[in-house]
Amino acid sequence: MDNNYEYDKIDLDGPAFRLVRLHQGDCGDLSCDLFQAVLHQRDEIIPYEALSYTWGPTGGHHSLVVNDRKMSITANLYLALKSLRYPHSDRILWIDAVCINQSNVKERNHQVAQMSHIYKQASRVIFFLGNATFTTDAFMLFMQLRWRKIWAVAHEKTQALDDVPRQGLKSLLSRPWFRRVWILQEVANAKSAIVCCGNFAIAANIFAIAPIIFGIDPSVHCQSVIDIMPGPWR
Structure with a gap:
């Protein structure tokens, strides 16, 4: 360079x-x-x-x-x-x-x-997933506003959720960041982290439970990354 x-x-x-x-x-x-x-x-x-x-x-x-x-x-x-x-x-x-x-x-x-x-x-690791789209903004905003009600939402039928943020989560899980070789080391060593996309950011532990909320089964590799994100579910 x-x-x-x-x-x-x-x-x-x-x-x-x-x-x-x-x-x-x-x-x-x-x-x-x-x-x-x-x-x-x-x-x-x-x-x-x-x-x-x-x-x-x-x-x-x-x-x-x-x-x-x-x-x-x-x-x-x-x-x-x-x-x-x-x-x-x-x-x-x-x-x-x-x-x-x-x-x-x-x-x-x-x-x-x-x-x-x-x-x-x-003090914190920033997981930057890239450029924002309409659907990723919808997902990030949804998680920012509704995470306190997350378990109540989890017991509802996932079909009741807006499909736009669900598509945003699917888009984020397909981003190249999840396929980088060094990701496991960077995620595993983070004592605190946020997930960023465009101008929105959410705590990594909130992002980690999003697939459950939206009824999405990430790929094995994506799930392995999610499983070691800092938070009570690590």
Whole structure:
């Protein structure tokens, strides 16, 4: 991935890693600061969220301004950052494609080796499923508004539920995110997580019971991912 940004060296003899401070805003260019931190220093490290997403095709024309220098990023990451950027406050994130110098093999291997610790130490993991559609928005909104009545709904006939959010859930379960090799590690190490699609987000433990509510049987692989999402049903 070509970029104009030049990474500072990182200490490869210890648990060093980088974090992104995504600048606030609701329009204009995406920008951030990239700074170094050290794992396992829980009393000193700034709380951060770790992003779990699908890279998608490379070679796009999207860019992120990092420390006043441009970095090329994939369309999927650009979409994720647009959705996750807060309008009035900065957000601290760990993002593999930005925080790791992908052109430095030694650094990449060092960071991959401690990736489970990065996800485990994150205050929250963001499962970003991609772009929103009318049906996925309907599903996410349904779960946001009605989760407190979830068990009452579960005892009703599923046919009584609106078919639009059901189609939205089916669409989300077919997303490439569920088929990524690294998903099981990222999900299993999350102590807390949210599921995001477009501009909507719901707690992972609420998402995990959605197939029961809508009477949907996910594929074996999807169900294995759902089963280890953080929450009382893990």
